[in-house]
Amino acid sequence: MAMASGSGCSASSTTCSRRPATNAYFPLLIPESFLHKEAQHVEGFAPEAAVVTHGGGKKLDEPLIIRPTSETIIYTMFAKWVQSYRDLPILMNQWANVVRWEMRTRLFLRTTEFLWQEGHTAHVTHDEAEEEARRMLGVYRDFMEGWIAMPVVTGQKTDSERFAGALRTYSCEAMMQDNKALQAGTSHNLGQNFSRAFDLKFQSESGSTEFAWNTSWGVSTRMVGGMVMTHGDDVGLRVPPLLAPIELVIVPIYRSDVERSLVLEAAERVRHSLCEWDRRESSRLRVHIDARDGMKPGAKYYEWELRGIPLRLEIGPRDLANNQGVLVRRDTREKRPVSLDVLGEDVSETLSRMQRDMLAVALERREANSVRERISYDRFRQFMDAEGGFVYSGWCGDPACEAQIEDDTKATIRCLPDEEFRSAEAPTTCLRCDRAATSEAMWAKSY
RNA sequence: CGGGGCGUAGCGUAGCCCGGUAGCGCGCCUGCUUCGGGAGCAGGAGGUCGCUGGUUCAAAUCCAGUCGCCCCGACCA
Numbered sequence: 148m149a150m151a152s153g154s155g156c157s158a159s160s161t162t163c164s165r166r167p168a169t170n171a172y173f174p175l176l177i178p179e180s181f182l183h184k185e186a187q188h189v190e191g192f193a194p195e196a197a198v199v200t201h202g203g204g205k206k207l208d209e210p211l212i213i214r215p216t217s218e219t220i221i222y223t224m225f226a227k228w229v230q231s232y233r234d235l236p237i238l239m240n241q242w243a244n245v246v247r248w249e250m251r252t253r254l255f256l257r258t259t260e261f262l263w264q265e266g267h268t269a270h271v272t273h274d275e276a277e278e279e280a281r282r283m284l285g286v287y288r289d290f291m292e293g294w295i296a297m298p299v300v301t302g303q304k305t306d307s308e309r310f311a312g313a314l315r316t317y318s319c320e321a322m323m324q325d326n327k328a329l330q331a332g333t334s335h336n337l338g339q340n341f342s343r344a345f346d347l348k349f350q351s352e353s354g355s356t357e358f359a360w361n362t363s364w365g366v367s368t369r370m371v372g373g374m375v376m377t378h379g380d381d382v383g384l385r386v387p388p389l390l391a392p393i394e395l396v397i398v399p400i401y402r403s404d405v406e407r408s409l410v411l412e413a414a415e416r417v418r419h420s421l422c423e424w425d426r427r428e429s430s431r432l433r434v435h436i437d438a439r440d441g442m443k444p445g446a447k448y449y450e451w452e453l454r455g456i457p458l459r460l461e462i463g464p465r466d467l468a469n470n471q472g473v474l475v476r477r478d479t480r481e482k483r484p485v486s487l488d489v490l491g492e493d494v495s496e497t498l499s500r501m502q503r504d505m506l507a508v509a510l511e512r513r514e515a516n517s518v519r520e521r522i523s524y525d526r527f528r529q530f531m532d533a534e535g536g537f538v539y540s541g542w543c544g545d546p547a548c549e550a551q552i553e554d555d556t557k558a559t560i561r562c563l564p565d566e567e568f569r570s571a572e573a574p575t576t577c578l579r580c581d582r583a584a585t586s587e588a589m590w591a592k593s594y
Numbered sequence: 595c596g597g598g599g600c601g602u603a604g605c606g607u608a609g610c611c612c613g614g615u616a617g618c619g620c621g622c623c624u625g626c627u628u629c630g631g632g633a634g635c636a637g638g639a640g641g642u643c644g645c646u647g648g649u650u651c652a653a654a655u656c657c658a659g660u661c662g663c664c665c666c667g668a669c670c671a
Binding site: 194195216245247248249250251256257261263310318329330331332333365366367368369398400401402406407441442443444445446447448449450461463464465466473594 | 595628629630631632633666667668669670671
């Protein structure tokens with residue numbers, strides 16, 4: 148999860164010439180008054196704030212909030228650091244634990260404390276901030292699709308789902324195997340809301356005093372839950388190769404002590420040659436030999452499958468006689484004999500193929516459970532009540548209509564999808580009220 | 595905060611109605627045989643039955659209180 152440092156170029160980014168974000172760390176405890184400076188922000192986060200009221204055995208003059216997010220403390224500092232347009236843009240990233248006292252928790256998806264990455268930037272113009280917010284959404288998308296093999300729909304949030312204090316919120320929405328949507332990452336154009344609240348001003352090239360334009364963006368350990376619920380099957384986890392701590396596990400098979408030493412010796416040779424194999428720049432294949440004694444090979448197979456390790460190589464006496472092993476893919480459970488001589492290339496290619504296949508399978512499943520044709524409201528209600536999925540339809544833009552649909556079905560507008568996800572023919576009327584559609588919306592039940 | 599449910603060995607549980615020797619599976623230890631899809635046999639270790647009080651000759655079991663956890667709803671990355 149190292150994509151936020153800004154060192155890479157997003158496939159969907161518009162520029163690559165920007166400075167990467169600086170990694171930083173800001174305090175956990177935030178004076179309560181900071182939170183109150185931006186009206187929308189405090190309204191959104193006050194109900195879920197964990198508050199420190201006592202310290203050193205005494206009641207504090209001013210309570211401290213355990214950060215639910217760090218806009219307020221970071222922009223307080225930005226305001227001190229920025230005087231001139233020459234100080235901008237300023238781009239910072241931090242990994243931090245945050246606390247949000249939600250009424251209900253859900254393992255990985257909504258925990259009281261969670262680890263995340265949050266980025267905060269300040270810019271000279273609205274357009275530059277907008278570009279940054281969009282660019283980071285693309286970086287997140289690239290990571291989710293390229294690494295987690297979890298396809299996402301990107302788009303803009305409606306007012307009702309917008310981040311507290313933001314001008315616009317964009318999100319990545321993934322479909323889990325129960326057809327519910329998971330908001331896997333967000334990026335916000337904060338406009339000048341926070342810069343006005345925190346007096347984050349600069350002198351422009353022409354000499355005038357201006358408020359800066361901010362963005363913030365984040366992804367969390369929720370992505371771990373996304374990976375589990377995107378790829379897991381009845382056998383256990385399926386971890387995409389790029390994320391797997393072990394890419395290939397060698398399971399030796401033997402009876403006698405003599406066989407054992409022969410097989411383990413061969414396994415070690417294979418491991419050594421695979422670790423020499425340059426698969427990615429400055430990265431080696433991650434190989435483990437499961438030499439545990441007193442555990443039968445079958446038991447080891449089940450265990451590594453449960454843990455989702457992408458590839459297993461079985462090596463036994465019969466294989467050694469032929470200078471081969473049996474390679475098994477976790478995703479398809481396909482088994483085939485492989486020559487031990489040319490293993491590096493084979494394993495490397497197989498892992499790459501698995502990474503692509505896992506994304507393709509997930510994408511296919513998402514599309515198979517998406518409705519893009521015109522749908523009546525009655526049929527929509529049935530659909531959300533039964534199998535569920537993503538429904539693309541017109542929306543009149545009226546929040547009341549959006550709220551009514553949620554009341555009726557529990558489904559919400561996950562986003563107003565970006566162009567590439569929209570229907571070939573733009574919907575003309577609203578899903579519920581038949582008024583003219585002002586935009587296309589993607590509806591789903593969500594976590 | 596409402597509505598359900600559950601606390602018994604490291605983990606999962608039976609027993610509770612109908613009070614009387616705490617049992618099973620997994621895991622763990624020792625030995626032998628095994629080992630190409632979750633090993634078999636033999637022996638063994640491990641329990642203040644969440645906690646407090648009450649009823650009783652006797653409480654895991656009945657009663658009261660209390661603490662903790664899980665699920666469903668309202669809130670949300």
